[in-house]
Amino acid sequence: MKKIGILGGVGWASTVDYYRAIAEGASRHFAERGHTSPLPIPPMTIESVTQAKTRALRGIAGDEESWSAFDAAFREALRTLEQAGCDFGIIASNTPHARLHSIRQGVTMPILSIFDATAEVTARTKASEALVLGTTVTMEATNYAEKLAEHGVVANKRLPDAEIAEMQAMIDSNFYGGASDEAHARLLAFCNKHARTGTAILLACTELPLAFPNHLDDPVFEADGHLFINPSAAHVSAALAQALGD
Numbered sequence: 001m002k003k004i005g006i007l008g009g010v011g012w013a014s015t016v017d018y019y020r021a022i023a024e025g026a027s028r029h030f031a032e033r034g035h036t037s038p039l040p041i042p043p044m045t046i047e048s049v050t051q052a053k054t055r056a057l058r059g060i061a062g063d064e065e066s067w068s069a070f071d072a073a074f075r076e077a078l079r080t081l082e083q084a085g086c087d088f089g090i091i092a093s094n095t096p097h098a099r100l101h102s103i104r105q106g107v108t109m110p111i112l113s114i115f116d117a118t119a120e121v122t123a124r125t126k127a128s129e130a131l132v133l134g135t136t137v138t139m140e141a142t143n144y145a146e147k148l149a150e151h152g153v154v155a156n157k158r159l160p161d162a163e164i165a166e167m168q169a170m171i172d173s174n175f176y177g178g179a180s181d182e183a184h185a186r187l188l189a190f191c192n193k194h195a196r197t198g199t200a201i202l203l204a205c206t207e208l209p210l211a212f213p214n215h216l217d218d219p220v221f222e223a224d225g226h227l228f229i230n231p232s233a234a235h236v237s238a239a240l241a242q243a244l245g246d
Helices: 012-031 049-058 064-083 094-104 114-124 136-140 143-149 161-175 182-195 231-244
Strands: 003-006 044-048 088-091 127-131 200-203 220-221 226-229
Touching: 003 012, 003 064, 003 231, 012 044, 012 231, 044 064, 049 064, 064 088, 064 094, 088 094, 088 231, 094 114, 094 127, 094 136, 114 143, 114 200, 114 226, 114 231, 127 136, 127 143, 127 182, 161 182, 200 231
Parallel strands: 003 044, 003 088, 127 200, 200 226
Antiparallel strands: 220 226
16 A cells, blocks of 8 residues: 555544544455454554644735745654655645645645545536535635536636635534534525535635534535535545555
């Protein structure tokens, strides 16, 4: 098996869930093939950045230079994983992926993109439209829209600044460290307001899927009258395929 490098800490709850999902997914893989306990899991190393620090380093949309310190913090973490002998890396967070084109510069090990994994899963649902929910950085960027377009899926137009700010506040107040019934209700109200019937809703912040604890490992699921895409689960599936050689 290949060794996985997990860049985590943004935030810690989703980092824990990435590790759990990879370990459980690998265990299922080997159990189905007749292996006995203890079931193998891929070797993994986690390098955890400090979210309070990286949040403060965020730049301004459209100003590449303003992101240099942010990019450098994640690049250094990936280099640490590379030096630890990891065969490839994954960033257990949507937000830094908006800067992946810069972050990965100078890093030689492959980095699996959450955009690629999510777009492929979304396309298989046959949905023609998608609503991308996430942090301010994710919702202001065009990365998901561009990748989805390659698969024939049209992403929502950029929501008003006030709506994007509401989603960021929801993540910070209701989802950091987990998710409550209140978090679920608040997220659902936002979806009801902005998603038309048949729209694929991308839970494009790794904390948002925590509102649906029964679907944490499902790349695609239906709940509360909506079709949801779980980018984290899609990303984990891609990482398992890479690590296990399937």
